[in-house]
Amino acid sequence: DTGVSQNPRHKITKRGQNVTFRCDPISEHNRLYWYRQTLGQGPEFLTYFQNEAQLEKSRLLSDRFSAERPKGSFSTLEIQRTEQGDSAMYLCASSLGASGNIGDEQYFGPGTRLTVT
């Protein structure tokens, strides 16, 4: 396994269009995270899955955002009716997630850079 992969790497879309990003985590990892990162900032938590269950969502995740992780494998993040403020790098990460803090270190994908024009 070569790590976390994300597709596409870049996406340019017009305001109002819908976009969908895909993340393939490391195969044995049961936890999957989505983050958004803007210039000069660190990753901001969006949502988290334990297997197929979405257990936490940030207030940053408006109704236009939806994430799924069918069968606890890959995940998709969809943004409907995109706005210029959605332009950012969208990062996916996965972790093993054992007991306590063990296995909590996350492995990140390269990200999908979204530009909304």
Added chain:
Amino acid sequence: DQQVKQNSPSLSVQEGRISILNCDYTNSMFDYFLWYKKYPAEGPTFLISISSIKDKNEDGRFTVFLNKSAKHLSLHIVPSQPGDSAVYFCAAKVYNFNKFYFGSGTKLNVKP
């Protein structure tokens, strides 16, 4: 709510010397802290972590120190190498909660 802060946007160090990157946090419930390194056009890469039951964790050239009373952690890189030039993020979480809070990063430049 910026619960994890990295107040130095950049740091420049000579090769072979020590690099010290700092991170402050406000939430006393944080009990697990991590450092990540990020190269351009790549996602962050896990570097080292520390649990709140410890005050130091070492891995090769990298050592993380935690001062719980000051709500401060630091990453020491000794000796610094040009390949260490990257953006470094600190992150924190509360036990059994899986929401991670990241700082804004410090760009380290190690000069040959």
